[in-house]
Amino acid sequence: MGLGQILAKRIGYGLILLIAVVVLNFTLITIAPGDVADSIAGDMGGADAEVLAEIRSRYGLDQPFAVQLGRYISSIAALDLGYSYFYNAPVTELILQRLPATLLLVFSSQILAIAVGLLLGVMAARKPNSFTNLIVTFLSLFGFAAPVFWTGILLIILFVAIWPVFPVGGMMSALLIDAPWYEQWVNIAYHLVLPMVTLASIYLALYSRLTRASMQEVLGSDYVRTARAKGLAENKVFYKHALKNSLGPLVTVAGLQFSAVISGAVVVEAVFSWPGLGTLALQSILARDTPTIMGILFFSSLVVIVVNILTDMALRMIDPRIRAD
Amino acid sequence: MSDPLLAVSDLVVDFKTRAGNARVLDHISLSVNEGEILGIVGESGCGKSMTALSIMGLIPDPPGKITSGSIKLSGQELVGMGVDDLCKIRGKDIGMIFQEPMTSLNPVFTVGEQIAESVRLHEGASAKAAHARAVDMLEAVEIPEAATRAHAYPYQLSGGMRQRVMIAMALACRPRVLIADEPTTALDTTVQAQIFDLLQNLQDEMGTAIIMITHDMGAIAELADNVAVMYAGSIVEMGKVDNVLSHPDHTYTKGLIACVPHLSTSPGPVRERLMEIEGVVPALTDLGKGCAFAPRCNAVLPRCSSDKPELIATQENHLAACWAAEAEMAE
Numbered sequence: 001m002g003l004g005q006i007l008a009k010r011i012g013y014g015l016i017l018l019i020a021v022v023v024l025n026f027t028l029i030t031i032a033p034g035d036v037a038d039s040i041a042g043d044m045g046g047a048d049a050e051v052l053a054e055i056r057s058r059y060g061l062d063q064p065f066a067v068q069l070g071r072y073i074s075s076i077a078a079l080d081l082g083y084s085y086f087y088n089a090p091v092t093e094l095i096l097q098r099l100p101a102t103l104l105l106v107f108s109s110q111i112l113a114i115a116v117g118l119l120l121g122v123m124a125a126r127k128p129n130s131f132t133n134l135i136v137t138f139l140s141l142f143g144f145a146a147p148v149f150w151t152g153i154l155l156i157i158l159f160v161a162i163w164p165v166f167p168v169g170g171m172m173s174a175l176l177i178d179a180p181w182y183e184q185w186v187n188i189a190y191h192l193v194l195p196m197v198t199l200a201s202i203y204l205a206l207y208s209r210l211t212r213a214s215m216q217e218v219l220g221s222d223y224v225r226t227a228r229a230k231g232l233a234e235n236k237v238f239y240k241h242a243l244k245n246s247l248g249p250l251v252t253v254a255g256l257q258f259s260a261v262i263s264g265a266v267v268v269e270a271v272f273s274w275p276g277l278g279t280l281a282l283q284s285i286l287a288r289d290t291p292t293i294m295g296i297l298f299f300s301s302l303v304v305i306v307v308n309i310l311t312d313m314a315l316r317m318i319d320p321r322i323r324a325d
Numbered sequence: 326m327s328d329p330l331l332a333v334s335d336l337v338v339d340f341k342t343r344a345g346n347a348r349v350l351d352h353i354s355l356s357v358n359e360g361e362i363l364g365i366v367g368e369s370g371c372g373k374s375m376t377a378l379s380i381m382g383l384i385p386d387p388p389g390k391i392t393s394g395s396i397k398l399s400g401q402e403l404v405g406m407g408v409d410d411l412c413k414i415r416g417k418d419i420g421m422i423f424q425e426p427m428t429s430l431n432p433v434f435t436v437g438e439q440i441a442e443s444v445r446l447h448e449g450a451s452a453k454a455a456h457a458r459a460v461d462m463l464e465a466v467e468i469p470e471a472a473t474r475a476h477a478y479p480y481q482l483s484g485g486m487r488q489r490v491m492i493a494m495a496l497a498c499r500p501r502v503l504i505a506d507e508p509t510t511a512l513d514t515t516v517q518a519q520i521f522d523l524l525q526n527l528q529d530e531m532g533t534a535i536i537m538i539t540h541d542m543g544a545i546a547e548l549a550d551n552v553a554v555m556y557a558g559s560i561v562e563m564g565k566v567d568n569v570l571s572h573p574d575h576t577y578t579k580g581l582i583a584c585v586p587h588l589s590t591s592p593g594p595v596r597e598r599l600m601e602i603e604g605v606v607p608a609l610t611d612l613g614k615g616c617a618f619a620p621r622c623n624a625v626l627p628r629c630s631s632d633k634p635e636l637i638a639t640q641e642n643h644l645a646a647c648w649a650a651e652a653e654m655a656e
Contacts, residue, residue: 222428228383229423230443230494231416234408244433319433320478 003316003323010312014305021301022076025294026069035061039288040085072294081298082291086284091295094280099299101171102276104188106258106265109196113203114254120204121211125219126238136208143205148264152198152271159194166193169273195272199264203257210253214246221245247318255311259304328400329356330534331380331419331502336394336404338372338379340609341387347609349375349389351558357502357551362528362535364549364566366542366581370606371555373538374424377504380536381421382411398502417447420495424507426487430479436463436490437475440497447498462493466523485516489523496527503528504536509544517541521548542585546570554578557606557617560636564643574645574653576622577602616648624649 037055041047047055056062060071075082081091124133156168167173172187179187218224219242227241266278273279277296284292316323338350350372357363365373378384380396382403396403398418403411415421423429431439440462441455450458456475463471466489479487488508495503505524509517521544528535537549545552545566552569554562554577562575573579580602604621615630616622622629626648636644639654 222423222425223431225383226423226429226491226494227431229381229415229421231412231414231446232442233412241431241434245431321432321480 003313006316007309007313010309014309017305018298018301019073022073022298023069025297026072029290029294030065030068034288035290037061076298081295084284084289084292086287086289086292091291094292095277095295095299098275098277098280101274102262102265102269102278103303104192105195105199105268105274105276106261108192109199109265110203110254110258110261112196113200113207114250116200117204117207118211118250120208122215122238122243124208124212125215128216133212136212140205140209143202146201148198148202149267149271151201152195152268155194155198156271167191168194171275195268195274198271199261199268202264203254203261206257207250207254210250211246214249215242218242218246244318248315251311251314251318255308255314258307258311259300262300262303328397330359330399331536332356332395332397333376333380334395334397336376336379336396337392338375338384338389339392340389342610344608344610348612349558349609350379352394353558353560355553355560355563357534357536359501359534360528360532361551362537362549364545364552365536365538365555366540366545366552367555368540368602368606370609372558373555374506375558376555377421377506377536377538380502380504381415381419382406382408383415413447416443416495416500417498418500419502419504420498420500421504421506422488422491422495422508424510426484426491426511429491430487432479435476435478436482436487437477440475440490440494443494443497458497459493462497463490465496465527466490466493468493484512485519488512488516488520492520492523492527496531496533499531500533502534502536504538506538507540508537510540517544524548542570542582554581557612558609559617559646561618561647562643562645563636564640568640568643572640572643574639574643574650575618575647576624576649577618578645616646622649626652 035056037052037059040055041052044051053062060068063071072082079092081095083089084091084094087094120132120136120139124130124136127133159166159168167190171191172184173191223245224237224242227237232241265276266281268274269276269278270282277299280292281296283289284296333356334354336350336353337348340347340349353372353376355363355365355376365376367373375384375389379391380403384391391404394404398414403414406414430436434442437456437459440459441450441452444450444455444458445452448455460471460475463475468474468486468489474482474486479490482490488511492508503524508524509520512520524535524537525548527533537545539545549566551564552566553560554569554575556577562569562573562578569578570582573582580600583600584602586599602621607617607620613619613630615628615632616634619625619629629648632648634646634648634651636646637651639645639650
C-alpha cells in the first residue's frame with residue numbers, strides 16, 4: 001500500500017473518530033445537571049417556570065435528545081458550531097479568533113522542546129560521563145517534578161522583579177495596534193518567549209531523556225558496529241546511522257503527548273494571560289457557555305487527530321518496516 | 326621471507342570489569358598471507374571475536390584496551406594509529422562480516438545505499454557510480470535480480486540474503502583482508518554451505534586473505550589453510566589445517582574434534598552418544614597461574630596447575646601449548 005492510500009485511510013478513520021468525539025461531548029454536556037436555560041435565568045436574576053420553558057423552546061432544548069444531537073452534528077458539518085449567548089458571537093468566529101494564538105504557543109513550544117531535547121539527548125548519549133549528561137539528568141528530573149503553573153509563576157517573578165527583559169503577560173503591546181505587520185510580529189515573538197519556554201520545559205525534559213535512552217540503545221546495536229567497521233567517521237555513525245533509528249520513539253511520544261500539550265497550554269495561557277483557546281475555555285466553562293465549550297472540545301480534538309495522522313505518516317517515512325503495513 | 330599481509334604479534338587486550346581486570350587476549354600471535362584462509366576456532370568467550378575487533382580497532386574503549394603487542398598490515402602498524410587513519414583502513418583494506426545478519430544491517434536504509442556508502446566513502450565515487458558498484462557486488466554474491474534488490478530494505482530479505490549483502494558490503498572496496506566472524510552461525514545448514522562456497526569463490530577471484538572465525542570444525546577442514554585454536558584468550562594450538570585436525574596435540578583440540586557429531590547411515594541398536602568437553606570456559610578475571618584448560622583436561626599433569634605452557638613446535642608447521650604434548654614429544 002502506498003503512502004497516499006494509507007493517508008486516505010487514516011483520514012477516514014480520523015473522521016469517524018471525530019464524529020464519535022462530537023457524540024460523546026454532546027451526550028456528556030446534555031446529561032450534566034443544569035442547562036443554558038438555567039444559566040440564562042440565573043443571569044436574569046431568576047425566572048419562573050414559564051420563562052424557562054420559553055427559553056428552552058427557543059434554543060430547541062425541549063426536543064428529544066436524538067433530534068438535538070442530529071441537529072448539532074448537521075450544523076457542525078456545515079461548520080456552524082452554534083451561537084454563544086455569553087459573548088454574543090458565533091462560536092466558530094470566537095474560536096477562529098483565538099485558535100492562532102494557541103496554535104502558535106503549542107507548536108512553537110513543541111518545536112523548541114523537540115529541537116533542544118533531541119540535541120541534548122544526542123550529546124548526552126554520546127558522552128555518558130560528560131557535563132551534558134549531568135544537565136540532561138538534572139533537567140529531566142526538574143522538568144518532570146515541577147508543575148507547569150509553578151514554573152510559569154517562577155518565571156514571572158524572575159522577569160518582573162529581578163530581570164525585566166521579557167514581557168510576562170499578553171500577546172502584543174496595545175500600542176502597536178496600527179503598526180506595520182512586521183513590527184507586530186516581532187512584538188508577538190517577544191511576548192511568546194516566556195509562555196513558550198514554560199510550556200516547553202516539561203516536554204524538553206521528556207524528549208531529552210527519551211532521545212538519550214533510544215540513542216544509547218541504538219549505539220549498542222550490531223548495525224552501528226557495522227557502520228564503524230565500514231570506516232565511517234564517528235559523526236557519520238552518530239548522525240546518520242544511529243539518529244535516524246532512534247527518532248521513532250521521540251516522534252511517537254511527541255505525537256501522543258500532543259493532547260497533553262493542549263491542556264498544558266490552558267494553564268500556561270491562564271498564567272501569562274495569553275489570549276488563546278485556553279483562556280476562552282476557562283471563561284466559557286465558568287459562564288456555562290455550552291456551545292463555546294463544545295466548540296473548543298471539537299477544535300482541540302480536530303487538532304489532536306490531525307497531529308496523530310501527521311505523526312503516523314512521519315513514522316512511516318522514517319522507518320520502512322512500518323511503511324509496509 | 327617477505328612480511329605477511331597481516332601479522333598480529335604478542336597482542337594483549339585487557340578489559341576492566343567490576344570483578345577485576347580480565348585479560349581477554351593473552352599474547353596472541355598469528356599471521357595470514359595473501360590468498361590464505363586462516364581459521365580460528367574455540368568455544369564462545371575464548372577471544373575469537375575480540376581478536377577480530379582488535380584488528381579492526383573496534384575494541385570498545387572503555388572498558389577494553391590494547392595493553393601491548395602489535396598488529397601490522399603489510400608492515401604498517403595499526404596499534405596506536407589515530408582514529409581518522411584507522412577509518413581509512415576499515416572497510417577499505419580490511420573488511421568484516423558479522424555473526425548476526427538479521428541485526429547487522431541498518432533497518433532504515435536500503436541495502437544498495439548501505440553498500441554504496443562504503444564505495445563513496447573510500448573511493449570518492451559519485452552516487453551513481455557507487456550505486457552501480459553496489460548492484461555489481463550484489464550480483465557477485467549471487468543475489469538474483471540484483472538491480473531490484475538494491476532498493477530493498479533489510480527486513481525484506483531472508484537471513485541468507487542479508488549475509489550475502491553483508492559480504493557484498495565488506496568486499497565492495499576489494500579489501501586485502503576479510504574477517505568473517507562466525508558468518509554462518511545464525512543460518513540454516515544448507516544456507517551455511519552456500520555462504521562458505523560463496524566466500525571460497527570470491528576469495529579465488531579476488532585473492533583476499535580471510536580470517537574465518539567459526540565453531541564449525543567441518544567448515545574449517547574444508548576451507549582453511551591454517552587453523553588457530555583459542556582457549557580462554559590464548560592460542561593453544563596452531564598449524565596447517567590437515568595436520569592439526571588429523572594429529573591434534575592439545576587435549577582441548579582433541580576434545581573439540583571429538584565433539585563433532587557423526588552422521589551414521591545405518592543406525593545401530595544403540596545410538597552413539599554425543600561427545601562434550603566437561604565444564605565451561607573459566608572466567609577471565611580469575612585465571613590461575615597454570616594452564617587455563619587444566620580443570621577440564623582429562624590428561625592433566627602435576628605441573629599443569631602451576632606453570633602456564635608456551636606454544637612450542639610439536640610437529641612440522643604445528644605449534645601447541647600443552648605440557649602433556651611436550652612430555653609425549655620428549656619420550
